[in-house]
Amino acid sequence: MTTNSEIRKGLYGVVADYTAVSKVMPETNSLTYAGYPVQELAKHCSFEEVAYLLWNGELPDSGQLEEFAASERELRGLSEAEINLIESMPKDAHPMDTLRTFTSFVGQFDEHFTRDADHIREIGLRLLAKFPTAVALDIRRRKGKGYVEPAKDKGFAENFLWMVFGDEDDSPALQKEAIQAFDQSLILYAEHSFNASTFSSRVITSTTSDVYSAVTGGIGALKGPLHGGANEAVMHNMLEIGDPAQAEEWCKNRLDNKQVVMGFGHRVYKTGDSRVPTMEAAFKKLAANTPGAGKWVEMYDIMAKTMEENTSIKIKPNLDFPAGPAYYLLGLEIEFFTPIFVMARITGWTAHILEQYENNSLIRPLSAYNGPEERSVPAEN
Ligand code: COA
Numbered sequence: 001m002t003t004n005s006e007i008r009k010g011l012y013g014v015v016a017d018y019t020a021v022s023k024v025m026p027e028t029n030s031l032t033y034a035g036y037p038v039q040e041l042a043k044h045c046s047f048e049e050v051a052y053l054l055w056n057g058e059l060p061d062s063g064q065l066e067e068f069a070a071s072e073r074e075l076r077g078l079s080e081a082e083i084n085l086i087e088s089m090p091k092d093a094h095p096m097d098t099l100r101t102f103t104s105f106v107g108q109f110d111e112h113f114t115r116d117a118d119h120i121r122e123i124g125l126r127l128l129a130k131f132p133t134a135v136a137l138d139i140r141r142r143k144g145k146g147y148v149e150p151a152k153d154k155g156f157a158e159n160f161l162w163m164v165f166g167d168e169d170d171s172p173a174l175q176k177e178a179i180q181a182f183d184q185s186l187i188l189y190a191e192h193s194f195n196a197s198t199f200s201s202r203v204i205t206s207t208t209s210d211v212y213s214a215v216t217g218g219i220g221a222l223k224g225p226l227h228g229g230a231n232e233a234v235m236h237n238m239l240e241i242g243d244p245a246q247a248e249e250w251c252k253n254r255l256d257n258k259q260v261v262m263g264f265g266h267r268v269y270k271t272g273d274s275r276v277p278t279m280e281a282a283f284k285k286l287a288a289n290t291p292g293a294g295k296w297v298e299m300y301d302i303m304a305k306t307m308e309e310n311t312s313i314k315i316k317p318n319l320d321f322p323a324g325p326a327y328y329l330l331g332l333e334i335e336f337f338t339p340i341f342v343m344a345r346i347t348g349w350t351a352h353i354l355e356q357y358e359n360n361s362l363i364r365p366l367s368a369y370n371g372p373e374e375r376s377v378p379a380e381n
Contacts, residue, residue: 107212124350191348263321
């Protein structure tokens with residue numbers, strides 16, 4: 001008989017497989033993608049270079065980057081059917097539901113799925129290129145605005161912000177520092193080993209199902225507030241607090257009532273999330289350039305201090321804590337923070353789908369039954 005101690009609820013501490021994509025090192029609060037520290041990638045590389053790294057295991061040289069970026073730019077546009085699909089979705093649907101349906105829809109036009117690595121990279125590239133256009137259209141149509149053709153002369157991050165804000169005079173989101181902060185957030189969100197959405201994608205891949213199904217499953221998992229949805233929840237909490245002077249009491253109240261404070265804690269990192277310092281610096285830089293944004297920085301610092309000082313495990317922020325207010329300062333609607341996470345994480349998911357196919361074994365754990373003893377159906381039935 002299985003005992004409680006043998007069951008790892010939430011697969012806590014279980015090592016499920018090898019991966020060469022990224023390494024999470026909680027003992028040193030560090031994270032590497034294919035061996036490169038994520039903070040160095042965020043400092044020296046563009047998101048496109050990081051996408052290439054995750055799918056090929058090496059950073060591109062200038063020729064490889066040029067070719068990769070050019071192919072991504074070519075695939076950015078949406079077909080009429082894809083535009084009509086997004087336009088036809090309920091305006092009050094959660095944008096993650098819209099993006100999940102969009103992904104599934106795109107997949108139906110790809111009839112010749114093979115498990116060939118180049119073909120999987122092609123699909124990843126198609127989704128990587130189309131997601132920002134789909135998300136920008138979804139943002140715009142909810143405001144009664146129309147489709148904007150993507151720009152082939154702009155990088156990934158700039159093109160997205162331009163599709164969303166390009167028709168607004170002097171949008172702060174189109175300043176160089178804002179584009180850089182956004183690009184860095186995409187790099188930090190790109191990959192994180194066997195997190196819930198990536199593992200969901202790997203489980204689906206392990207059945208030898210197709211890439212679109214694996215990505216759709218990943219989107220479903222990422223939507224949850226305990227995973228990607230936390231960046232949205234962080235900003236809702238900050239707006240609820242409203243005034244930095246209330247932040248300490250608000251956090252203490254939540255803790256006293258055994259409620260989680262979103263953007264804090266992590267399943268793997270217990271003494272700090274490796275991605276936070278880079279994103280925190282980007283958020284604070286953005287705030288310094290945004291009139292009236294000082295109060296969010298003040299609130300951020302008070303919340304971080306209160307959480308650390310009032311929990312036995314000295315709980316620290318995770319990436320969603322600085323990313324939420326950073327996206328807010330860029331002028332992005334809160335319910336779109338998680339779809340933006342998808343725009344980045346499609347790179348990590350694709351890398352794991354490639355790896356899972358390469359050395360596949362059906363993922364199928366066991367369960368310990370604790371229902372009624374075996375019994376007979378009554379004779380009158
Ligand atoms: N706020 C308040 N208390 C928290 C907390 C938070 N954000 N995160 C963890 N805790 C508490 C737990 O309730 C637990 O308390 P207990 O010992 O009294 O039961 C203790 O801290 C230890 O929790 P831990 O084992 O480290 O958490 P976990 O691994 O089970 O859960 C998360 C990890 C991410 C699910 C959890 O930290 C959480 O819900 N965070 C908020 C959501 C979030 O930001 N998600 C994004 C993750 S990148």
